[in-house]
Amino acid sequence: MFIPFEQKLYKATFIERPNRFILHCKLDEEGEMVRVHLPDPGRLKELLQYGATIYLRYSDKKDRKTKWSAVLVHDPLDGTLVSLQTTLVNHLIEKALKENKLKDFEQFTYKAREYRKGRSRWDFYVSKGDLHHLIEVKSVSLGVKGVGYFPDAITKRGTKHVQELTSIVTEGSEWLGTILFVCQRNDLHSVRPAKHIDPTFAKALQEAKHRGVNLLAYSTNITPEGISLMDEIPVLVKED
Known part of the structure; x- marks a missing residue:
């Protein structure tokens, strides 16, 4: 891709x-x-x-x-x-979803971008029969020794998204949710919440995982010619 x-x-x-x-x-x-x-x-x-x-x-x-x-x-x-283009990864994921290139969403049909549910707009909405799935994409540019960290600054908006998606997922079995981290650099093999920068976001992400929100991350290859979506890599959320 x-x-x-x-x-x-x-x-x-x-x-x-x-x-x-x-x-x-x-x-x-x-x-x-x-x-x-x-x-x-x-x-x-x-x-x-x-x-x-x-x-x-x-x-x-x-x-x-x-x-x-x-x-x-x-x-x-x-x-x-x-x-340095945060929206670039959204275009990459949109193309991958439409062309059915993401393993976790192979059974789902692409429906919409910027889909409104609850009090927020979600990056992507896909569905399979009566099963609905919201996808929120997060761009990861901060890396230390091969580990990507998100966010690189306190993000009240990001925390709100995670908390609201958690609420939607726990409302009923017909709604699923994924936080999808996409690397904006070539050297990352895993992604972690940046607890040292925004402990509130890190706690919200941990709670989201515990309550059934799916956490995914993908690496990329970036050159002066363009960006390629590469491999799924682990999201490491420490359980207290």
């Missing part, structure tokens, strides 16, 4: 991040300083360090406030390529 980057990527050097959604970068070829939109509002402290190699996409659309967008960055620690 592969999604290409349809536009040319330009190599640049990261200089600074004045706010959550804006970067200042220096294009390698021209030496020009450019203002860049950052699609990932996460902390990204370990990745966005001065001098890091970053890949940008250019757009000349008139309605854009910035002409450049950040696409990839090399982890300054080990050089691993990391995607």
